[in-house]
Amino acid sequence: MIKRVEVNYRGVFQKNLGKYIGGDIVQIASRMGKVAFSNGRYSDAPERNGIPCKYFAFVSPDLSEEELEAECGAKLDIDEADVSVVVDDAMVKGVEPWGWHGVRAINEKVREKGCLLVTSQHSHDQLLKFIPKRPFSWRLATVDSPASLAGLWVYKDDLTREHVLGAIAAADPGIISIEAVEAYLLEKTKEKHRAEAARAAYDATLRTIRVVKPNEGAEWHHEIPRLPTWKEFESGGVVVPAVPRGFKMGPRGQNRNEQFLRGTTKSQRPVIRFDLCIKCTLCWYDCPDECFDPTDDGLFDVNYEACVGCHKCADVCPVPECIVMVDELKFDSDASPWEHHKKDPEGYIKWAEEKKGLERLHFPHVTGLGREIRQGKYVPPKQDKSGAGAAPKA
Amino acid sequence: MATVAERTNVWAKEVLLNGCQAVAQGVKLANVDVIAAYPIRPYTEVMDALSKLIADGEFDSEYIVADSEHSQFEIVKHASSVGARAFGGSSGTGWMYGFEALVVTATDRLPPLFVVGNRALDDPGAFGVEHNDALALRDMGWLLCWASTAQEALEHVLIGYRIAEDSRVLMPMALAMDGAFLTHSQHMIKVPTQEAVNKFLPPFNLGKRVLHPDNPVSIAPQVNEDWVMELRRQNWEAARRARQVIPEVYKSFNDLFGPRYANPFFDEFMCEDAEVVLVGLGAVKMPAQTAVRRMREQGKKVGYVNLRWFRPFPTEQLRETLGRMKGVGVIDRNFAHGSPDNGGIVVQDIRSALYPLTKRPVVTDFIGGLGGRDMSIQDCIRMLEITFDAASGKQGDELVTWIGLRE
Numbered sequence: 117m118i119k120r121v122e123v124n125y126r127g128v129f130q131k132n133l134g135k136y137i138g139g140d141i142v143q144i145a146s147r148m149g150k151v152a153f154s155n156g157r158y159s160d161a162p163e164r165n166g167i168p169c170k171y172f173a174f175v176s177p178d179l180s181e182e183e184l185e186a187e188c189g190a191k192l193d194i195d196e197a198d199v200s201v202v203v204d205d206a207m208v209k210g211v212e213p214w215g216w217h218g219v220r221a222i223n224e225k226v227r228e229k230g231c232l233l234v235t236s237q238h239s240h241d242q243l244l245k246f247i248p249k250r251p252f253s254w255r256l257a258t259v260d261s262p263a264s265l266a267g268l269w270v271y272k273d274d275l276t277r278e279h280v281l282g283a284i285a286a287a288d289p290g291i292i293s294i295e296a297v298e299a300y301l302l303e304k305t306k307e308k309h310r311a312e313a314a315r316a317a318y319d320a321t322l323r324t325i326r327v328v329k330p331n332e333g334a335e336w337h338h339e340i341p342r343l344p345t346w347k348e349f350e351s352g353g354v355v356v357p358a359v360p361r362g363f364k365m366g367p368r369g370q371n372r373n374e375q376f377l378r379g380t381t382k383s384q385r386p387v388i389r390f391d392l393c394i395k396c397t398l399c400w401y402d403c404p405d406e407c408f409d410p411t412d413d414g415l416f417d418v419n420y421e422a423c424v425g426c427h428k429c430a431d432v433c434p435v436p437e438c439i440v441m442v443d444e445l446k447f448d449s450d451a452s453p454w455e456h457h458k459k460d461p462e463g464y465i466k467w468a469e470e471k472k473g474l475e476r477l478h479f480p481h482v483t484g485l486g487r488e489i490r491q492g493k494y495v496p497p498k499q500d501k502s503g504a505g506a507a508p509k510a
Numbered sequence: 511m512a513t514v515a516e517r518t519n520v521w522a523k524e525v526l527l528n529g530c531q532a533v534a535q536g537v538k539l540a541n542v543d544v545i546a547a548y549p550i551r552p553y554t555e556v557m558d559a560l561s562k563l564i565a566d567g568e569f570d571s572e573y574i575v576a577d578s579e580h581s582q583f584e585i586v587k588h589a590s591s592v593g594a595r596a597f598g599g600s601s602g603t604g605w606m607y608g609f610e611a612l613v614v615t616a617t618d619r620l621p622p623l624f625v626v627g628n629r630a631l632d633d634p635g636a637f638g639v640e641h642n643d644a645l646a647l648r649d650m651g652w653l654l655c656w657a658s659t660a661q662e663a664l665e666h667v668l669i670g671y672r673i674a675e676d677s678r679v680l681m682p683m684a685l686a687m688d689g690a691f692l693t694h695s696q697h698m699i700k701v702p703t704q705e706a707v708n709k710f711l712p713p714f715n716l717g718k719r720v721l722h723p724d725n726p727v728s729i730a731p732q733v734n735e736d737w738v739m740e741l742r743r744q745n746w747e748a749a750r751r752a753r754q755v756i757p758e759v760y761k762s763f764n765d766l767f768g769p770r771y772a773n774p775f776f777d778e779f780m781c782e783d784a785e786v787v788l789v790g791l792g793a794v795k796m797p798a799q800t801a802v803r804r805m806r807e808q809g810k811k812v813g814y815v816n817l818r819w820f821r822p823f824p825t826e827q828l829r830e831t832l833g834r835m836k837g838v839g840v841i842d843r844n845f846a847h848g849s850p851d852n853g854g855i856v857v858q859d860i861r862s863a864l865y866p867l868t869k870r871p872v873v874t875d876f877i878g879g880l881g882g883r884d885m886s887i888q889d890c891i892r893m894l895e896i897t898f899d900a901a902s903g904k905q906g907d908e909l910v911t912w913i914g915l916r917e
Contacts, residue, residue: 155690
């Protein structure tokens with residue numbers, strides 16, 4: 117018998133977290149007398165900011181190391197997972213890894229009766245608005261915590277690792293037992309609170325884990341592209357259309373690389389108050405992914421399919437509250453916000469402010485300390501005499 | 511020979527390490543004097559692990575980050591010439607970029623050890639495993655072997671230095687390991703004690719060739735037609751002697767650490783009564799041996815030969831083992847463009863080795879796993895079946911089969 121765990125993590129910010137959880141499972145399972153090993157999906161690029169990646173752990177109580185390796189180690193991805201861990205809940209909207217093809221469902225690998233384990237402060241119902249339905253029943257569990265995000269080469273020691281280990285033991289004790297998790301953490305770290313954190317997550321998971329029924333969940337619209345045979349593409353290596361010169365004004369006007377939009381990289385998206393915009397062009401100028409489309413009224417629309425949530429626009433925008441980063445899971449559409457604003461300026465401001473709330477998530481650069489919450493404020497609609505930035509003329 | 515009780519003391523601990531970190535442990539235990547580094551995936555994690563061991567104060571070594579692979583390999587070569595035990599490594603096109611230095615290291619008869627994290631030769635950026643990078647050394651006067659597990663990789667750093675530095679050999683050593691499947695997979699690895707390693711691996715002594723102010727010598731002066739043939743003949747002689755030294759070193763390793771390697775040059779898995787075997791290098795051993803076990807359950811007489819040493823090539827030993835078979839299927843995780851039958855590199859050597867036999871097995875070739883594409887148990891079963899067909903004359907004209915190609 118083989119138990120398979122995958123950890124869906126974000127490149128750079130969670131690179132160490134993913135690897136540590138995989139390695140912990142191997143060490144805990146070994147202590148239990150099982151054979152185990154762990155690897156990452158090699159085609160991933162965990163050195164790229166926020167990109168969805170995977171780490172795996174394989175555990176068997178009865179196979180030899182060689183057989184386990186033959187079944188699991190010689191493959192680049194797994195066919196099915198007993199537990200799929202997700203350490204940033206924004207990934208439930210789908211993941212498009214760097215070296216893979218197409219946006220994939222986050223529960224794509226979860227087997228029947230398997231478990232999707234998400235670190236999230238959203239409810240199961242909120243998450244199921246995004247997670248696609250499957251023809252069989254599976255289980256959904258959450259670890260009540262925000263995404264643990266650190267900087268490059270940095271690991272944020274916020275007990276997410278311990279919580280996830282405890283929750284895995286609850287979701288499938290055939291992988292690792294909670295007693296073995298506790299014993300391992302105590303021996304390795306000599307810190308009691310780590311074992312207690314694992315136990316607390318174990319208890320909470322047993323209480324809250326939920327069975328998702330067949331065909332419960334969201335519709336899924338992304339198709340996985342079929343890769344061509346060797347006879348079906350041009351000689352001279354893989355040649356794909358590049359970004360043509362120039363662009364049109366208006367939404368989706370920029371010429372972007374359509375081959376890989378990277379939208380699933382983001383945990384947050386910029387929400388724009390067009391009425392406050394002073395047309396300084398900095399968001400458009402500084403966006404590293406050409407996400408801002410100049411419009412004929414001098415504003416800049418944003419394309420959420422291409423946006424990776426890097427915060428650059430929000431950082432450079434000189435107007436308070438004009439561009440604010442908001443939790444990606446508050447949105448169910450990538451439609452043009454500028455069109456929304458043009459159609460219904462007052463309604464748009466109301467919508468934007470509702471999404472923004474007053475809590476502002478910040479991820480201080482470089483420090484690796486992860487996120488902090490600051491207070492924002494409500495800025496009333498701007499009464500611009502020219503009218504260009506605010507309401508469209510009737 | 512060490513007793514079993516003594517052997518239990520040769521392993522210090524079992525720790526979680528990936529293949530790259532296992533190599534770094536080997537380098538630390540070999541007490542390497544000079545390390546030159548330049549990053550390229552998948553080798554990069556070896557240099558990362560070494561720099562961390564040094565930064566953490568666990569290991570004292572000269573660690574030089576070069577400006578390119580070419581400089582990196584030159585530094586390793588020069589360090590070796592002053593009598594330092596030196597270590598380098600690379601992957602894929604980085605390996606190719608430093609080739610000038612690699613070639614000269616062999617003709618200068620210096621014995622540093624390099625790890626090659628096998629990587630495709632870069633169809634835009636491809637970083638998955640393919641063996642063409644390391645195999646490019648095959649005619650250059652190097653020792654070249656493949657590890658098939660992370661544990662073997664650690665042990666072969668020690669075994670490799672011992673063979674390379676033997677005064678009868680003095681050849682540079684390349685230890686190849688499959689990118690991803692081996693370099694980046696975390697396993698529980700047994701780490702030997704320093705004491706045991708010290709017993710196994712004596713200090714490096716370059717003898718009177720050592721470059722030192724007290725020993726003023728000039729290394730590698732200009733040679734032309736007046737010297738080159740004799741130099742090559744000496745290189746060959748060293749490789750010939752290496753064929754004798756290698757079994758000695760493995761015996762010594764087995765005596766100290768337990769009977770880990772029955773045959774130094776290649777592992778024979780269920781080959782005794784086999785009619786058909788696959789031959790491969792590196793991590794494909796796992797699915798291949800599992801495939802063999804499954805076909806054995808159905809009464810098929812199959813086996814697997816894990817070819818560890820490619821240079822020097824174990825000609826006589828392979829003739830003996832493979833000569834008994836009806837069919838031999840070679841798994842080439844490489845491609846030799848324009849070669850006979852348009853196959854891989856390994857099959858050419860195996861077929862040549864078997865040609866002088868009066869009774870020869872049918873040899874068929876498989877190209878698979880290129881650029882890191884996976885080779886599964888099912889793929890290996892299919893290769894065994896094709897080899898069976900080939901052995902019974904059912905295969906037709908195709909001598910080479912591509913496995914896992916989208917067609």
